[in-house]
Amino acid sequence: MHGARVRVELDPPYEVRIGPDVRHEVASATSGRSLLVVDQNVVERAEPLLVHVAQAALVVVGPGESAKEFSELEWLLSLMAQSGLDRGSTVVALGGGATLDLAGLAAALYMRGIASVQCPTTLLAMVDASVGGKTAVNLPEGKNLVGAFHQPRAVFADTRYLATLDASEFACGLGEVVKTAVIAGAEAFERLEQTAGALLARDEPSLVECIADCVRTKARVVVSDERESGPRKVLNLGHTFAHAIEHVAGYGTVPHGVAVGVGVALALHASRELGLLRDATLPERVERLLATLGLPRSLAELRAKHAVLLDPGALIVAMRSDKKTRDGSPRFVLVEELGTVRWDLALERELLARLLG
Amino acid sequence: MHGARVRVELDPPYEVRIGPDVRHEVASATSGRSLLVVDQNVVERAEPLLVHVAQAALVVVGPGESAKEFSELEWLLSLMAQSGLDRGSTVVALGGGATLDLAGLAAALYMRGIASVQCPTTLLAMVDASVGGKTAVNLPEGKNLVGAFHQPRAVFADTRYLATLDASEFACGLGEVVKTAVIAGAEAFERLEQTAGALLARDEPSLVECIADCVRTKARVVVSDERESGPRKVLNLGHTFAHAIEHVAGYGTVPHGVAVGVGVALALHASRELGLLRDATLPERVERLLATLGLPRSLAELRAKHAVLLDPGALIVAMRSDKKTRDGSPRFVLVEELGTVRWDLALERELLARLLG
Numbered sequence: 001m002h003g004a005r006v007r008v009e010l011d012p013p014y015e016v017r018i019g020p021d022v023r024h025e026v027a028s029a030t031s032g033r034s035l036l037v038v039d040q041n042v043v044e045r046a047e048p049l050l051v052h053v054a055q056a057a058l059v060v061v062g063p064g065e066s067a068k069e070f071s072e073l074e075w076l077l078s079l080m081a082q083s084g085l086d087r088g089s090t091v092v093a094l095g096g097g098a099t100l101d102l103a104g105l106a107a108a109l110y111m112r113g114i115a116s117v118q119c120p121t122t123l124l125a126m127v128d129a130s131v132g133g134k135t136a137v138n139l140p141e142g143k144n145l146v147g148a149f150h151q152p153r154a155v156f157a158d159t160r161y162l163a164t165l166d167a168s169e170f171a172c173g174l175g176e177v178v179k180t181a182v183i184a185g186a187e188a189f190e191r192l193e194q195t196a197g198a199l200l201a202r203d204e205p206s207l208v209e210c211i212a213d214c215v216r217t218k219a220r221v222v223v224s225d226e227r228e229s230g231p232r233k234v235l236n237l238g239h240t241f242a243h244a245i246e247h248v249a250g251y252g253t254v255p256h257g258v259a260v261g262v263g264v265a266l267a268l269h270a271s272r273e274l275g276l277l278r279d280a281t282l283p284e285r286v287e288r289l290l291a292t293l294g295l296p297r298s299l300a301e302l303r304a305k306h307a308v309l310l311d312p313g314a315l316i317v318a319m320r321s322d323k324k325t326r327d328g329s330p331r332f333v334l335v336e337e338l339g340t341v342r343w344d345l346a347l348e349r350e351l352l353a354r355l356l357g
Numbered sequence: 358m359h360g361a362r363v364r365v366e367l368d369p370p371y372e373v374r375i376g377p378d379v380r381h382e383v384a385s386a387t388s389g390r391s392l393l394v395v396d397q398n399v400v401e402r403a404e405p406l407l408v409h410v411a412q413a414a415l416v417v418v419g420p421g422e423s424a425k426e427f428s429e430l431e432w433l434l435s436l437m438a439q440s441g442l443d444r445g446s447t448v449v450a451l452g453g454g455a456t457l458d459l460a461g462l463a464a465a466l467y468m469r470g471i472a473s474v475q476c477p478t479t480l481l482a483m484v485d486a487s488v489g490g491k492t493a494v495n496l497p498e499g500k501n502l503v504g505a506f507h508q509p510r511a512v513f514a515d516t517r518y519l520a521t522l523d524a525s526e527f528a529c530g531l532g533e534v535v536k537t538a539v540i541a542g543a544e545a546f547e548r549l550e551q552t553a554g555a556l557l558a559r560d561e562p563s564l565v566e567c568i569a570d571c572v573r574t575k576a577r578v579v580v581s582d583e584r585e586s587g588p589r590k591v592l593n594l595g596h597t598f599a600h601a602i603e604h605v606a607g608y609g610t611v612p613h614g615v616a617v618g619v620g621v622a623l624a625l626h627a628s629r630e631l632g633l634l635r636d637a638t639l640p641e642r643v644e645r646l647l648a649t650l651g652l653p654r655s656l657a658e659l660r661a662k663h664a665v666l667l668d669p670g671a672l673i674v675a676m677r678s679d680k681k682t683r684d685g686s687p688r689f690v691l692v693e694e695l696g697t698v699r700w701d702l703a704l705e706r707e708l709l710a711r712l713l714g
Contacts, residue, residue: 070434074427074496081498081678084685112491112504112585134469139431141438147469148505228469321438328441 002205003159004212008131008151008219010226016131016155016219018211020204027053029117029154032088035080037061037103039095042121046164051094051119057083065252067098068137070146076106090115090153096122097129097256101147104135108150118152121161123173123207124257127180127214130155132222132235142321143243143251149227157215159207167294172257174199174293177214178286179237179264184217185339196292233343237333238263244318245299249308261295262302266355270347271334273355278337299356312356316349359562360516361569365488365508365576367583373488373512373576375568377561384410386474386511389445392437394418394460396452399478403521408451408476414440422609424455425494427503433463447472447510453479454486454613458504461492465507475509478518480530480564481614484537484571487512489579489592499678500600500608506584514572516564524651529614531556531650534571535643536594536621541574542696553649590700594690595620601675602656606665618652619659623712628691630708635694656713669713673706 003019017025034056040063042050059079061067080091091114093103100118107116120130136147162170177199181189191213192199198206218235225232241263246254268283277283287297296302303310319330333343347355360376374382391413397420399407416436418424437448448471450460457475464473477483493504519527534556538546548570549556555563575592582589598620603611625640634640644654653659660667676687690700704712 070431074431077427077503078496078498081496081502084678086685109503109505111502112493112506136469139435139438141435145438145468146434146466148466149469321441328443 002208004208006212006215006219009223010133010151012151014152014154016157016215018126018157018159018208018215020160021158022156023049023051023119023158023160026051026092026117026119026156029156030056030090030092031115032090033057033083033085034090034092035059035083035085036092036094037076037099037106039063039067039099039121042095042161046121046161049158049160049164051092053092056092061099061102062095064096065098065138067095067102070137070139072102073106073109073137076102077110080106080110085110085114087111087114090117092117092119094119094121095125096120097125100125100129101134101136101144104133104150104152105137105147108135108148113150116150116152118155120155120157122165123162123170123211124176125173126157126211127173128176128218130157131215131218132232133226138251142318143247157211159204159211162202162207168255170202171294172255175257175259175261175264175290175295177210178289178293178295179260180214180217182264182286182335182338183221183234183237183341184213186337188213188217189338193289193292196289200293230343234333234341236343237335237341238265238267240319240322240330240332241266241315243322244315245302245310247318248310248314249306253308254302254306258295258302261290261293262297262299265290265297266299267333268335270332270351270355271336273351274334274347276334276336276342282335282338310356312353315356316352359565361565363569363572363576366580367490367508369508371509371511373514373572375483375514375516375572376565377516379513380406380408380476380515380517383408383449383474383476383513386513387413387447387449388472389447390414390440390442391447391449392416392440392442393449393451394433394456394463396420396424396456396478399452399518403478403518406515406517406521408449410449413449418456418459419452421453422455422495424452424459427494427496429459430463430466430494433459434467437463437467442467442471444468444471447474449474449476451476451478452482453477454482457482457486458491458493458501461490461507461509462494462504465492465505470507473507473509475512477512477514479522480519480527480568481533482530483514483568484530485533485575487514488572488575489589490583495608499675500604514568516561516568519559519564525612527559528651529612532614532616532618532621532647532652534567535646535650535652536617537571537574539621539643539692539695540578540591540594540698541570543694545570545574546695550646550649553646557650587700591690591698593700594692594698595622595624597676597679597687597689598623598672600679601672602659602667604675605667605671606663610665611659611663615652615659618647618650619654619656622647622654623656624690625692627689627704627708627712628693630712631691631704633691633693633699639692639695667713669710672713673709676709
């Protein structure tokens with residue numbers, strides 16, 4: 001079975017390897033004394049797929065979003081010091097996005113930056129967290145409020161792990177896949193509509209192709225704007241909504257990718273309401289794709305499925321403390337057409353209240 | 358009375374303004390909602406010299422090294438979120454090196470980086486912490502183990518604050534001044550020998566000139582190597598010794614600059630023992646300068662003055678967990694002659710034990 005390689009042309013450049021069993025190549029990308037930071041979910045459910053790096057210390061974190069508490073960062077950094085890591089050492093992260101975010105930030109901060117190798121094990125992390133160098137932990141005041149840009153030395157997306165995910169975990173990665181396809185353009189979006197069935201069945205060649213598509217799109221955007229001063233913000237499509245949903249529901253209640261899927265649908269509705277959207281049928285087309293992929297299409301479906309209230313007023317308050325805020329007014333990424341996306345747009349409170357009602 | 362300006366040619370470039378009353382220019386360098394992070398020592402002893410920024414929230418930290426506990430970082434970051442800081446905001450740090458390090462790191466991490474303005478109030482911070490973008494906090498396992506490179510938008514070194522320092526605080530900045538002069542070369546070193554008396558008397562024009570000299574030297578080194586991959590390491594002259602001294606004595610017991618002064622003397626002795634030093638009289642010349650400036654010249658003097666044991670074995674163990682370690686062996690910056698300094702050198706344990714005895 002074949003894999004794919006995508007080169008990310010940052011300085012220094014690095015490669016994302018995608019495919020079955022690429023985890024066996026991880027050790028070749030490490031140097032010095034290594035620390036393997038492993039997601040508790042991987043230990044519990046994918047133990048035969050553990051990565052082996054000679055003489056590396058191993059630490060288990062998480063599971064899930066609990067790995068991103070600020071106290072975990074302190075604990076991990078102390079452990080790195082106790083393990084004798086120095087400037088030539090490597091932190092290898094194996095797990096979902098939260099593990100990658102935590103370990104990547106710890107690598108960014110330890111001695112002001114040591115090498116990081118990222119091994120995403122969930123679909124969400126493969127298409128999202130593994131490219132771009134964004135790392136972060138949460139504060140009680142908001143998600144991802146504390147972080148750094150720290151590009152990994154290499155990324156290994158071993159598709160074997162995807163078979164170990166339960167249906168809901170797998171589906172939630174598809175939310176980011178939909179978002180990325182809207183950003184990529186009409187061709188990628190149509191390809192996704194056509195392969196949606198094969199993806200849901202976890203057909204491995206389709207998965208490799210889909211992940212490589214997403215990574216390519218994300219790499220292209222990130223290279224144009226490493227520090228997110230402008231163009232990179234397109235990747236936040238759906239995220240102002242999604243972060244507010246996750247925050248108000250309580251982190252961990254609604255999976256990120258699921259929130260992003262609904263956020264993308266909301267962004268499209270907002271785009272149509274503002275007269276920005278050229279193809280007025282796109283919101284419903286995106287909703288159909290979300291449904292095919294087993295994802296909630298709307299806040300109403302989300303509220304019912306996850307038994308959460310998600311009060312519109314509370315969502316608006318949460319948006320004000322989002323990173324994408326300027327002078328207290330939340331900013332949104334909106335859509336003109338597939339492949340043409342605008343950022344830093346404000347929405348009137350009235351329209352917002354209607355969308356979130 | 359005149360001041361000085363030194364431009365640091367990084368990308369983006371920024372300016373260090375040095376002189377009496379330059380604090381009045383701080384507000385012009387801020388944008389958005391600002392947070393003023395003030396050293397408790399400044400509030401207590403230099404209240405009339407507080408910086409004013411319109412509508413800025415003010416938070417007091419410290420005093421001194423206690424500001425660099427990891428828990429302070431978490432607290433400050435939460436407070437930034439509660440104060441509604443966004444990506445366009447500015448963190449203004451006013452205080453000694455610890456305040457600048459903490460506030461600078463918080464600015465580096467908050468929303469993955471917002472603007473930082475640094476206002477050093479001690480001689481040590483003016484000549485050292487204010488240029489180069491190094492920020493950090495401590496772990497129980499070691500000093501400055503957690504940090505980031507984050508260049509400030511501007512630096513204001515108001516020499517009025519220097520009159521508020523007590524003799525020991527003032528003298529300890531002179532340790533870094535001596536280090537910087539050794540790195541700068543014979544001319545700067547001789548100038549320092551000649552003005553040592555005027556500096557001790559806190560003659561303001563001499564101070565402005567001395568600080569500008571140090572900032573120029575540091576800026577030159579930093580610009581050649583922003584991320585400390587090589588040449589910048591010369592600035593660590595004396596620091597492998599100094600960090601071990603501070604660590605073993607217990608942070609805060611021996612002031613950093615005092616430890617650096619002794620560290621520079623030790624590095625010169627080590628350089629001579631290794632046959633690296635071209636002018637064999639330099640260790641004693643540096644010791645004379647340290648003495649003229651009121652600083653301990655040796656570990657023996659330091660032990661007596663600060664009533665600390667500083668066991669040689671404990672110092673060696675501490676060096677092994679220093680950031681300047683590679684594969685468990687501490688690395689040193691050593692001197693060939695004034696202005697010619699080498700880095701990443703190892704010292705044999707036997708020689709080390711003799712030097713620290």
